[in-house]
Amino acid sequence: IRDYYTAHGENATFIAKAYYHTMTALRQLGGNSDGISSVSVSRAMFETIARNLLLDRTDHTLELYEGSGSSWRLTKSGTPGNIGSFEDILFANNDMQFSPVTVALFPVFRDGQLYVALSFVDMTNRKLGLAEFPEDSRFTNVESALVALGCKECLLPADFEKSIDLQPLQDAISNCSILLTERKKAEFKSRDLVQDLGRIIRGSVEPVRDLLSQFDYALGALGALVSYAELLADDTNYGNYTIEKFNLDRCMRLDSAAVRALNIVEGKTDVNKNFSLFGLMNRTCTAGMGKRLLNKWLKQPLIDVNEINNRLDMVQAFAEDPELRQGLRQQLKRISDIDRLTHALRKKSANLQPVVKLYQSCSRIPYIKGVLQQYNGQFSTSVMTRFLSSLEEWLTENRYGRFANLVETAIDLGQVDNGEYRISPLYSSDLAVLKDELSGVENHINNLHMHTATDLDLSVDKQLKLEKGPFGHVFRISKKDEQKVRKKLTTNYIIIETRKDGVKFTSAKLKKLGDQYQSLLGDYTSCQKKIVDNVVQVSCTFSEVFENFAAIISELDVLQSFADLAISCPVPYVRPDITTSEEGDIILQGSRHPCVEAQDGVNFIPNDCTLARGKSWFQIITGPNMGGKSTFIRQVGVNVLMAQVGSFVPCDQASISVRDCIFARVGAGDCQLRGVSTFMQEMLETASILKGASEKSLIIIDELGRGTSTYDGFGLAWAICEHLVEVTRAPTLFATHFHELTALANKNGDQHQHVPDLGIANYHVGAHIDPSSRKLTMLYKLFIMIMSLFSIGSCVQKVEPGSCDQSFGIHVAEFANFPEAVIALAKSKAEELEDFTSAPNLSGEPSDEVGSKRKRVFSPDDVTRGAARARLLLEDFSALPLDEVDGSKATEMVAKLKSDFENDAASNPWLQQFL
Known part of the structure; x- marks a missing residue:
């Protein structure tokens, strides 16, 4: 461990800008004109940079060199997908909350269909995987796979054939904030792969051979990954890896947009852990293991009803039995990160510390077994x-x-409490002699401790403490006691340091005894080295035991965390009823957003949401700005995701039909580095929904079409809604300020005419701002106004939509303390535009052009009837036998259609705009 490091050239400039935020940190080596920039980095800053580059930014690699003069060698190298060399630095004081994964992709056309071959390696858990699946032009399946795996780095062939456009694939990788690494196409080969895997895979090679025979192109991707990660170069990998087939259809698919929209993982700017679902649900006790499993579960929600209910059974068991929950918690909090300890044990530099910590952690497992055996509730089986x-x-x-x-x-477990990890002296006569000598020196040090306490008139241990640390054996007293003995202290002793926690000092005798102790301890360490190596090596053979313990304990940890969250909230969560995707509805009574209600000072009002097939399967939600539309539609998605993870949900009652995917188009930002505007990003995300969603998905869309002109935006929104209703048929929450979209509810079917009901329903939300306190109350209370068309005899009874027809944007601006002049002008211009039938000329002079560009608003009935008549015109025109008649007859037939259309349009303002 060094006290400082240096970076040079472009790297120095990058560090100065990104971390020191000033170019004055740079100095020039070799002169100002032709010199090279350099920056010094302290050990603390180096750790900060390493964490940021490898854990947060994930767009850089990190290399560490050692040497002097012109001779330097690479000692450590790390990427976001392979952080092994820097694990000790990255997680010295923090839990490892995720297992970084590196993925290799190889796109290929087969029988006219685009396929993607995928392989991955998780070097923390020593796991390999393969998959091959069909893909669309937007690579939506790839993005879902990258999210599910928690990928941090992705390998792609650099010199790929031009028949495949890789830009959408690179965009998908970029959306997930993953480092893209290009490798030569020649590295994507499967030659000798079975032989190579036979060396690193645990168990017989025959199952490996059988698994690989199921794939064509994924073998090349796996070959590139094995080579890039240098798995064969580390003999500690031999016989320790497992391999599996990765099935994308075994869990709910989530893309990067859904992860962001639902706040599933912690964001870089989150100031409160409850801002994200992971932060809220992360109440685990074990160091790292439970957190990593929770992270994985949130990105891979289940779709199997039986497995979901199995998890819910466990959560209910823990929630209903406080003694069971408390007993588990007491034991789990005493268990270290078994996965990381097992990983450390396999390193060539491993010592006795991970062996002892594994023993201490595993020794709690019989107690956990006892706690579980005492449970005799309804889920005991x-x-x-x-x-x-x-x-x-x-x-x-x-x-x-x-x-x-x-x-x-x-x-020698008796020395562990002193921070020393030694082989028992009973193993060797030489060790026994050194042990006796160490004990003799310790006795002298303890006698000196008592003598010094008498000399300073302080009590042993209570006031005068004896400690071991970086300075060897030292005495420590509080700053208060130091004032009493300051004269003797400065005269007869040597003060080492003064800090808030006290004053550390030594004496000539203590220093001599301490040096003697360290010398003997060094001899003991040298003498036990071969035995330590043997103990570590034998301990490694129990890796499978440790891995199975880790899997069981981390699952217990997460499930009891779910139970703790469910019962500790002000309003307890409830167990959802789960049905298959082919049956049942999504019914949430008294639902809440778990992250929003957890914030301080929030008055959250629950809402009901019923996504019922044929009745309210597609919901158009209107309402004022800050009324809560976005929060409402997100909370439905969050509740569904929590249920399929196996957690109770923040509702009074819930019934959920399993969804295979959640698509979310909620907000969009510029991607200027990729040349993508806000609106283009919005369209790309929506295109992914239109192509990837099925009737088993859940779709959440907020404010679609606001990034372009009103007419274009409304047209796109209407067309997209129609497609989702008539083609996709997935349960959808569509929040919008295009109030005219509520007319879509008139498309619901006529049961008496045997026309299927499309299940379109209108809802609106409200918000209240207290003028005296200027505090926003998040009503988010949904006033249900389902617009269904019911037939009575031959008549169709219309139900007025009652949807919110205002956005109250100016009112929100008032409460944001806009200048009064700006508010007044805004109201004036809004009033001018509201009169769309006889709007005044803004210029004060007569002009048809100004009036023609005025925004026009049509009634929902006019839009619905007009659109139907327009379709009829197109159908009648398409049916004309124009190729069978002469020109005059064709002109006559078209004129008749036009005349009939004009007559019908006379009573319909919406149709008149097209004449």
């Missing part, structure tokens, strides 16, 4: 099947028992 049987299997004498015996026999 499920607890036995899911957890107890597995624990009993791995706690046998031949598995965990052998490891425990090894540690208890080989390691």
Whole structure:
């Protein structure tokens, strides 16, 4: 560990700008004109830079060199997908909340269809995977796979054939904030792959061969990944990896837009952990393991009803039994990150510390088994099947028992509390001699401790403490006691440092004894080295035991965390009823947004949401600005996702039909570095919905079409709604300020004429701002105005929409303290535009042009009837036998159609605009 580091050239400039925020941190080496920029980086700043580059930004690699003069060598290298070299720095004081994954992709055309071959490696958990799946032009499946895997780095062939446009693929990778690394196409090869995998995969090679035979192009992607990650170069990988087939259809698909819209993971600007679903639900006890599993579950919600209910059974068991929950919590909080300890154990530099910590953590598992055995509730059989049987299997004498015996026999556990990890002196006569000498020095140090306390008139341990640290053996007293003994302290002792927690000092005798102790400890370490290596090596053979314990414990941790969240909220969560995607509806009674209601000072009013097939399957939601439309539609998505993760939901009652995908188009920002405008980004995200959504999906769209002109935006919004209603047929929440879209409800079917009901319903939201306190109350209370067409005899009874026809944007501006002059002018111009039938000339002079450009608003009935008549015109025109008659007859037939259309348009203002 160095005290400082340096960076040079462009790297120095980047660090100065990005981290020091000033170019004055730079200095020139070799003169100002032809010199090279350089910057010094302290150890603390280096750790900050490493965390930011590899964990947050994920768009850089990091390399560390050592040497002097002209001789330098690369000692560490890290990428967002392979952080192994820097793990000790990145997670020294923080839990590892995710397992970085590197993915290799290889697109290919097969039988006229675009396919993508995918492979991935998780070097933390030592896992490999493969997949091949069909793809569309927007690479929506690839994006969902990258999200589900938690990918941090992606390999692509650099010299790819021009028949495939890779720009949409690169955009999908960029959307997920993933580092793109290009490799030569020649590296994507499968030669000798079976032989290579046979060296690193655990178990027999035959199952590996059978798995690989199921793929054509994914083998090349896996070959590139094995080569890039240099898995064969590290012999600690041999026999420790597992391999699996990655099935994208086994979980709910989420793209990057949905992850952002639903605030699933923590954002870089979040000032409160409750801003994200992960932060809110992260109440786990174990260091890292539970957090990583929670992260994975949130990105891979289940679609199997039985598995969802199995998780819900466990959450209900923990929620209903406080003793079970408290007993588990007491044991789980004493368990370290078994996955990371196992990973550390496999390193060539491993010592006894991870061995001891694994022993200490695993020693809590029999107590966890005992807690679970005491549970006799309605889900006791499920607890036995899911957890107890597995624990009993791995706690046998031949598995965990052998490891425990090894540690208890080989390691001196009595010294662990002192921070020392030694082989037991019973293993060797030389170690026994050194142990006696160490004990003798310790006795002298303890006697000196008591003598010094008497000399300073302080009590042993309570006032005068003996500690070991970077300075060796030292005494420490509080700053208050230091004032009492300052004269003796400065005369007879050596003060090392003064801090808030006290004053550390030593003496000539203590320093001599401390040096003697460190020398003997060094001899002990050298003498035990071979034994330590053997103990570590044997401990590695129990990796499978540790991995299975980690899987069981992390799942228990997350499920009890779900239970704790469900019962600790001011309004407890409830268990949702889960149905298959082919049946049932999405019914949320008294639903709330879990992250919003968790914020301080928020008065959140629950809402009901019923997405019922044929009745309210497609909901158009209007309402004023800040009325809560966005929050409402998001909270429905969040509730569905939480239910399919296996958590209780913030509702009074909930019934959820499983969804295979959540699509969300909520807000869009400029992507100027990619040459993509706000509106273009909005259209790209919407195109992904139109191409990728099915009737089993859930679609959430907010303010579509606002990035262009009113007419174009409304036209696009209407057309997209029609497509989603008539073609996609997925449950949809569509929030908009285009109040004219509420006329779509008139397209609902006529049951007496055997026309299927499209299930279009209108809703609106309201908001209230208290003028005295200037505090916004988030009503988010949905006033239901379902517009259904019911037939009575041969008549159609119309139900007036009652939808919100104002946005109250100026009112919101008033409460934002806009200048009065600006508010007054805004109201004036709004009033001018509201009179769309006889609007005054803004210039004061007569002009047909000004009037023609005035915004016109039509009644929903006029729009519906007019659109139907326009379609009839096009159908009649298409049916004309124009190729069978002469010119005069054709002209006559068209004139008749035009005349009939003009007559009908005379009573319809919407049609008149086209004449």
